[in-house]
Amino acid sequence: MSQWRWGRRSLRTRLLMTVMVPLLALLLMNSLITYVGALIYANHVHDKNLIDDTLTLVQLMATKSPDGNVTSQAAFLLEYEPEGRNYFSVFSAKHGLVAGNPTLLPPDGLFKDGNETQLYDIQIEKHALRAASIQMTNPRDATDELEVTVAETLHDRHMEARQILLLSIPAQTVLIFAAFLLVWLGVRTGLRQLDPLTTQLANRQHDLAPIGDEDVPEEILPLTRTIDGLFARLRAMLALQERFIADAAHQLRTPLAGLSVHAERAQASSDSATVQDALNHIQRLIQRANRTSSQLLALTRAQTIEHEDGDSEPLDMAVLIPELVGQRVHEAIAANIDLGYDGPAGPLWIDGDRHRLQEMLDNLIDNSLRYAGSGALMTVALSREGEDICLAVEDNGPGVPLAWIERLGERFFRVPGCAEEGSGLGLAIVQRIAEWHDAKVRYFAASKKGGLRVEIIFPVKRG
Incomplete structure (x- = not known):
């Protein structure tokens, strides 16, 4: 666990390990490919030599051994192999085995397409062999056919392939480690490009200016x-x-x-x-x-307008708003203000935060209770406006002069000449909460006689 943590903290180590493991895998794969290629080449050379040995035996049978027998010296040379043995056989169609190993018999149907030399694999005495066979006319009997076969074990072929592999491994290893060294130098040089950025951040005290994209890899x-x-x-x-x-x-x-x-x-x-x-x-x-x-x-x-997971939830405004309005009825009665609600029976869903919405509506109602005056009418209305939902709070109080309506929602702004005490923050809070909900706030004169209407347009919940 500690080694893993050490590797995780070192970007250089992780980069080098990321490169080293594929390089080692590449070395193993390249060695396998080299061995297979060397074995294919060794098989090609040995097959050619095997065909030559078979043709030599045929020539020997035709010129040096008219009686069909092979001398003991020739048999020794044909079967000699330093790390094992080779095999040969001569079979007559009329007389059976003429010379060589009786178990080295070509498979049936080998020469059905002609008398050309045929190569094939065979197994004798648990030894895997590669064999070459050719068919010829018996020099002593023109009516007789001879099948001449020479076979050898696969030992030499594999040994030569291993020798080629052993010769190539050092060069491949040097090449791989040279590449690793170059990667190490490249990683080391590349990581130095982070030094200016590290120095820049280290020299900062209370500077929170953006780093920017200039000179950054x-x-x-x-x-x-x-x-x-x-x-x-x-x-x-x-x-x-x-x-x-x-x-x-x-x-x-x-x-x-x-x-x-x-x-x-x-x-x-x-x-x-x-x-x-x-x-x-x-x-x-x-x-x-x-x-x-x-x-x-x-x-x-x-003013903290960033959303976090779990802040929003589906809310039915047609249920929530009447409930919140009902909580303020007693205050309205005490202020001698007729507070009412007007909204649809069907659901109106948005994604929102219940507590923020309550704070927003409370500030709108407080604003009317404070400035509408005794005996005023106040209505909280909810309706659909196209694809959106409109929440409106309207009163028939003295209202706000048209010259000042555009400034409503500014922090600490209070309409000049207003006798009521206030902080000028209520509508600013409404404005910020509306922005949090991606909603828009609009201010209107309720009528020509006065009053104020505040509308908040909420986007409908999708899906």
């Missing part, structure tokens, strides 16, 4: 682009944290300063009415600070 571009993606996410996260700190400092400065002023009032005055008034102001400022901090946190969460 093509093979590691996927790695550097992945690192650039990581840097981009880190930059976005740090920017989000910096924005949150700046927003918190901006929004909490006023209530904290007010708390300090009214606390000093309470401490400096002995009048119970003044103290009570200061405490009331302190309580309202604390509530404002709590709401602002809560909305800042909500905005920070909403």
Whole structure:
């Protein structure tokens, strides 16, 4: 296990092993091919010699042995082999064996296509032999046919093939290891191209700028682009944290300063009415600070627009939205606002996050409850708009002047002249949550008399 880990950590070792194993396999395969080729060549040469020996015996039978017998000296020479023995035989069609080994008999039908020399394999006394046979007319009897056969063992053929293989292996080995050395030098030189990139990253302190593709080898571009993606996410996260700190400092400065002023009032005055008034102001400022901090946190969460596995799920808006609206009815009644819902009976499915959708709808309803005014009408409507789904929140309050509608959704933007307290973050949260759902936010004047209509267009769930 430790060796595997060591190899995994060393890119050079893994590259060399990746090359070395195929090179060794190539050496073995090349040796096998060399041996087979050498054996084919040895068989070709020995077959030719075997045919020559057979023709020599035929010539001997025709000229030197008119009686059909082979001298003992000739028989010795024909059967001699340093590492084994050879065989020969002469069979007469009329008289049977004339000379040689009685077991060396050509197979039946060997000469059905003519009297040419025939080569074939045979086995005698558990020895594999290669044989050559020829048919001739008996010199003593023109009506008789002789079958002359010479055979040899395969020992010499295999020995010569092994010798050729042994002669070629050293050269092949040197060639393979020379190739391995060149690969090693190439890998070593190639990996040095990573040194400038390593030095560049090592010299960085807090710089999260992209590495870029310039002077980066093509093979590691996927790695550097992945690192650039990581840097981009880190930059976005740090920017989000910096924005949150700046927003918190901006929004909490006023209530904290007010708390300090009214606390000093309470401490400096002995009048119970003044103290009570200061405490009331302190309580309202604390509530404002709590709401602002809560909305800042909500905005920070909403601005994290990257999706992760498990964030989204199929949601039926025709079921979810009425349920969420129902949870706000008591607050609407307390604010003397008529809150209603209008939507279809059939399902309307999207891919979304229930908690984000609830936070988005709560901010839309809070916005109307805060600014529509007592006695206003507010309607949450759900409908299909072409292939998409439209969620709308509309009220008949004073509305927003047309000159400012385009700025709704900006962080900390509040319509000039608005008397109600607020942080200017509610619609910004709605905007970010809509972006998380790939939805679009639209703002309209509800009617010529006033009011505000906010529409969120969601893409329908596919499949």
